[in-house]
Each structure stands twice: as structure tokens, then as C-alpha cells.
Amino acid sequence: MSKESNKIYTVGQMAKLCRISPELLRYLDKQNIFRPVARNPKNNYRCYSEEQLQDLLLIMELRRLGLAYSTISELIDDRDLSAAKSVLEKNLINMRREINLMQNKYHQVVDLLIRVSSSMNLTNRSVSDSDPQIKIEYVPERLVLYTRYPRDIDIELNYIQHYIELLKLVDQFELTCTGPITLVYHDHFSRMFNAGGKEIMGDLEVNISVANSNSECKQLRKFGGFTAATFTYLGHYRELEDGYYKMKEWAESLGHEVSGVSFQELVVGRTITSNEKNFVTKVFLPLEMIAI
Structure with a gap:
């Protein structure tokens, strides 16, 4: 030596x-x-x-x-080459999983940024149910994670419990959320407005789009694939009732019929801002399939 x-x-x-x-x-x-x-x-x-x-x-x-x-x-x-190969391959799999998770988080942040930016743009003009800008558009079919059961559908609290359950399912089944929370009212849309503070039981579904599937999760389904009348509202959810009726009347005046349950996307809601004036909700009434 x-x-x-x-x-x-x-x-x-x-x-x-x-x-x-x-x-x-x-x-x-x-x-x-x-x-x-x-x-x-x-x-x-x-x-x-x-x-x-x-x-x-x-x-x-x-x-x-x-x-x-x-x-x-x-x-x-352990300087054995076979052992080293096994350890490195295992680590590579973990790194790929982490990369996928970071990419998913990146896309979720981009989606949230777009929604927040759209809300800021809407605050520069009046978007109310006194003169909703109603239009007809196609709602693409998508995979959603959902919860659904009868409960009090007070507009102030109607989705909080469901939303918490969805977040638990997302973590449990390693799902990737995309887009805003969607509230689906399987009863008539008028039941979502709790007049006079009375408890109103309704068939409420809350769902969110997911980018991946998991065969072990039983609360995944297809949603969309139809035409709907829609408008976007700036303000609190409780003020949407007149807009719903005006949209229904507008669609019927054009010879369309409501052919499904109403739903609304919480583009920007309480989970993003505490200022109710900046809430952005997109409202939908499904119609019979027609040529646009």
C-alpha cells in the first residue's frame, strides 16, 4: 500500500x-x-x-x-450489482410517481388561476340575474367523482359536507381533480332555495371532474354529453332563483324543453374567496338535443 x-x-x-x-x-x-x-x-x-x-x-x-x-x-x-439495480429501479418508480403528482398539482393550480382570473374580469362588469346573458352550449361528457343522498339543501351549506367527503375520496383513491365543484339538483331547481329558513330535504349530488380512474372507487360515473341552456352569475348563490326561471322561460320561448336536472358549477366560491360579491357560478338547464 x-x-x-x-x-x-x-x-x-x-x-x-x-x-x-x-x-x-x-x-x-x-x-x-x-x-x-x-x-x-x-x-x-x-x-x-x-x-x-x-x-x-x-x-x-x-x-x-x-x-x-x-x-x-x-x-x-451492499455493492452487489443486482441489489443496486433493484434499489435503483424501485427508486425510479417512486420518482415517476412523484413527477406525475407534481404535474397533476401544476395543472390544478393552472385551472384555479384561470378561474380566479375569470372572476376578476367579471367584477369589472355587471353580471346579474336581472339581465342574464343566456346561451346554449354543449356540455362534454366527463368522468366525475360524486356523492349523492337526500339532505337539507340550504343554499348556504348545501355542498360543504359533500365537498369534504370528496376530498377524502380523492386522497384515498389517489385521484386528480380538474375544474370546479358541480352541484346537481335531482329535484326541481326551486327546491334549492330555502325560503324563510325552513329545512327543505332534497336529492343533492356534488361532483367534481377527475383526470384519472380507479376501479376500486365505486363513486365514479360519467356526467355530461348533452346540450344545456346556461348563464354565468356574479354574486351569492342564494340570488340565483330568478335567473333560473328566466333561463327556463328563455329556452321555452325558443321551442326547447328542459330534459334533465339543473346543475351549477361553483367556478369561484367560498373555498376561494370570502367576498360573496366575487362568487362566480355557472348555471345549467339541460335541454333536448338540438342543433345549435
């Missing part, structure tokens, strides 16, 4: 050579990932051999690639 190969480095010297902090070396030692070859008997300082430089450089390279220290420790302890 050459004289150079017997060279011993202190924590500071080793850290300087590898351009890392001394604190990191001490951390790796405490975690049993990279231990010093010996301790100085005079002062108990950590001592590293020149041969250990290769191990430390490997640790830094693997860490730079995003591997956890626990994974790196496995590779350092």
Missing part, C-alpha cells in the same frame, strides 16, 4: 475536498450512513481515509439524483 493511500482526513478537510459542510458529515455519521474510519485517540475527532473519498463522492452523486439517504445507505452497504 502506498504512503498516499494511508492519508487521514479530518472532518473539515474531508468536507472541503468534497465541497460539503462539516455538519453534513456529522449527520451522515450519526445516521450510520457514512462512518469515519477511526477516531483520534487524543481528541476523539473523526478521521477519514483516502479510500473513503470514493464512497462519499458516490453518496453525494446519488443524493444529487434525488435518492433518499436510506436508499443510499442500502447501496453503500
Whole structure:
């Protein structure tokens, strides 16, 4: 063995050579990932051999690639190529999953930003049910995650419990949400407005579009695939009743018939802003399929 190969480095010297902090070396030692070859008997300082430089450089390279220290420790302890291949493949799968999750979150943030921006644009003009800008459009079919059961449909609280349940299902089945919450009133739309503070039981569904499926989740279904009359309203949900009736009258005046249950998309609601004047709701009444 050459004289150079017997060279011993202190924590500071080793850290300087590898351009890392001394604190990191001490951390790796405490975690049993990279231990010093010996301790100085005079002062108990950590001592590293020149041969250990290769191990430390490997640790830094693997860490730079995003591997956890626990994974790196496995590779350092077992230099068998088959074992290394298995560990790296497993880590690659986890990295792909994390990339997909980040991409999904990115698209959700973009969608939310678009909805918030549209709300800000609407505040610059009056969009009320006194003169709703009604139109007819096609509602594309999409996969939705939903909850549905009879309950009090007080307009102030009608979707909160459902929304919480949806969030739990999203986490449980690793689903990716896209777009706003949709409230579907399987009773006549007039029942959603709780006049006089009385409790009104109604058949309420709350759903949200999802970008992926999961065969284990039983609360996924197709929604859409029809034509509907629609308008967008700026303000609180409780003020939508007149707009619903005007939209129904408008559609019937053109010879159309309501052919399905009403629903509304909470483009911007209480989960985004506390200012009720900035709530944005898109209201729909399904019609018979007609040429637009």
C-alpha cells in the first residue's frame, strides 16, 4: 500500500475536498450512513481515509439524483450489482410517481388561476340575474367523482359536507381533480332555495371532474354529453332563483324543453374567496338535443 493511500482526513478537510459542510458529515455519521474510519485517540475527532473519498463522492452523486439517504445507505452497504439495480429501479418508480403528482398539482393550480382570473374580469362588469346573458352550449361528457343522498339543501351549506367527503375520496383513491365543484339538483331547481329558513330535504349530488380512474372507487360515473341552456352569475348563490326561471322561460320561448336536472358549477366560491360579491357560478338547464 502506498504512503498516499494511508492519508487521514479530518472532518473539515474531508468536507472541503468534497465541497460539503462539516455538519453534513456529522449527520451522515450519526445516521450510520457514512462512518469515519477511526477516531483520534487524543481528541476523539473523526478521521477519514483516502479510500473513503470514493464512497462519499458516490453518496453525494446519488443524493444529487434525488435518492433518499436510506436508499443510499442500502447501496453503500451492499455493492452487489443486482441489489443496486433493484434499489435503483424501485427508486425510479417512486420518482415517476412523484413527477406525475407534481404535474397533476401544476395543472390544478393552472385551472384555479384561470378561474380566479375569470372572476376578476367579471367584477369589472355587471353580471346579474336581472339581465342574464343566456346561451346554449354543449356540455362534454366527463368522468366525475360524486356523492349523492337526500339532505337539507340550504343554499348556504348545501355542498360543504359533500365537498369534504370528496376530498377524502380523492386522497384515498389517489385521484386528480380538474375544474370546479358541480352541484346537481335531482329535484326541481326551486327546491334549492330555502325560503324563510325552513329545512327543505332534497336529492343533492356534488361532483367534481377527475383526470384519472380507479376501479376500486365505486363513486365514479360519467356526467355530461348533452346540450344545456346556461348563464354565468356574479354574486351569492342564494340570488340565483330568478335567473333560473328566466333561463327556463328563455329556452321555452325558443321551442326547447328542459330534459334533465339543473346543475351549477361553483367556478369561484367560498373555498376561494370570502367576498360573496366575487362568487362566480355557472348555471345549467339541460335541454333536448338540438342543433345549435
